[in-house]
Amino acid sequence: MKAVVMTGANRPWEVREVPVPKAEPGTVLVKVHASGMCYTDVWATQGYGGDIYPQTPGHEVVGEIVEVGPGVHTRKVGDRIGTTWVQSACGRCPYCRQNRPLTGQTAMNCDSPSTTGFASQGGHAEYIAIAAEGTVLLPDGLAYTDAAPMMCAGYTTWSGLRDAEPQPREKIAVVGIGGLGHVALQLSKACGFETVAITHSADKRDLAVQLGADQVVANGKELRDIGGADVLLVTTNDFGSAEEAIAGLRVDGRVVLCGLNFNRPFSISSEGVPFHMMRQRVIGSTHGGQHYLSEVLDLAARGKVKPIVETFSLDQATEAYDRLSSGKMRFRGVFTPSQGH
Ligand SMILES: [Zn+2]
Ligand SMILES: [Zn+2]
Structure with a gap:
């Protein structure tokens, strides 16, 4: 599959052919329909997320489940889902042991969370494997390109x-x-x-x-x-x-x-x-828990908030990064890997 890859700190994004990830136990394989670009992608490319290279950036990911890994009971093939910056937590660190009720928030503050586009593969690719617990179902009728920017922005x-x-x-x-x-x-x-x-x-x-x-x-x-x-x-x-x-x-x-x-x-x-x-x-303030994400997705589905997006194919990664990093993107850049340019 095609994927945008960060190859090293302060190096330009490259589009590479890489293997399609496997739906491991507890995960779902998703065909990416839209993946928004957040300025945090620039921080990641500049090395502020540590030496994570090579890695695919992108944490505003939405798409359709095409395969369900062993042990997943809450998601089905065909589900329209999204994921955010943090997919899952370790469940064992001091923070996780506080057993806070907000799933997204708990994962955020874990010592070793699975982070989309940092520790784990991000969404600027044709497919992504995601921890099922880190996915949310998208409201019916909400376009993928309108949903993606809701996942972080x-x-x-x-x-x-x-x-x-x-x-x-x-x-x-x-x-x-x-x-x-x-x-x-x-x-x-x-x-x-x-x-x-x-x-x-x-x-x-x-x-x-x-x-x-x-x-x-x-x-x-x-x-x-x-x-x-x-x-x-x-x-x-x-x-x-x-x-x-x-x-x-x-x-x-x-x-x-x-x-x-x-x-x-x-x-x-x-x-x-x-x-x-x-x-x-x-x-x-940061992502405050998946109930907040549900609220904002509902507002988007009801047309109360509509992002202004510029869409890009994966092949336009270099141009997209230039616009993002120089602050010229108006207002959210979104890759649409499934549209085949
Ligand atoms: Zn972000
Ligand atoms: Zn933890």
């Missing part, structure tokens, strides 16, 4: 919004209108919150309004001038913009960090009224 931002625990009449500001942010705006609006988009890009202002933003501002000072927000949902890895946006955060406001940045820490400015005097909080 949707899941991440929905978890961030949930973790902020917004109250009725509170105002949400989404920082950064990219792969995550354009989904976050729609999710906030779907819940009925007054929503502000914060973007430096003048050319994204109209789109932000179309996606549901009630107002669009360029930075935290402008946010403060229109009355501020109770939640800053940081969907960008541009922590400089996120730090500046705190200028527009109200008393008791929450900053939710959804974007990853391994190159610099997130810090809080000492300018203006001190952060603690405003009783503000910074919340770290």
Whole structure:
């Protein structure tokens, strides 16, 4: 089968012919219909996930089960499924021994989880074998290309919004209108919150309004001038913009960090009224459990959130990586390996 392969740290993606994986016990073999590109694919390619090479990236994977491994009773051939960043946990490390109820969350914090596109093969390929317990059934009628970005971009931002625990009449500001942010705006609006988009890009202002933003501002000072927000949902890895946006955060406001940045820490400015005097909080957020994933998939199936995607064949991997790594992707790149270009 054809697969995109990371061949070494900071080396370009290559398309290679590799063996189709086997449906081992506890796993399902999936024909990939769509596999979204997350900026974390770039971090993986740059070596931040350790020496995992050669490996196929991609953790926004959806497709159709074509074979079921021994011992799998919950999935069938023909099921439309998806998987996320973390498929399964070791079940034995100190974290696993806490037996937390949220499957996705438990797997995330395990000492040695099976991670899609890192320790295990990712989705930018024609087929993938996935731990059955790490799959979710897709709602009927939801297109594969709309479902794939929900597996990380949707899941991440929905978890961030949930973790902020917004109250009725509170105002949400989404920082950064990219792969995550354009989904976050729609999710906030779907819940009925007054929503502000914060973007430096003048050319994204109209789109932000179309996606549901009630107002669009360029930075935290402008946010403060229109009355501020109770939640800053940081969907960008541009922590400089996120730090500046705190200028527009109200008393008791929450900053939710959804974007990853391994190159610099997130810090809080000492300018203006001190952060603690405003009783503000910074919340770290990640995939919060598969019940959150189900919620966001349901919103997508009902048309409340629709990602804007650029599709690519596996053969276009080099071009796709260039667009992804340079921040030019608008707004989510998705490989469609089954479409045969
Ligand atoms: Zn991701
Ligand atoms: Zn574990």
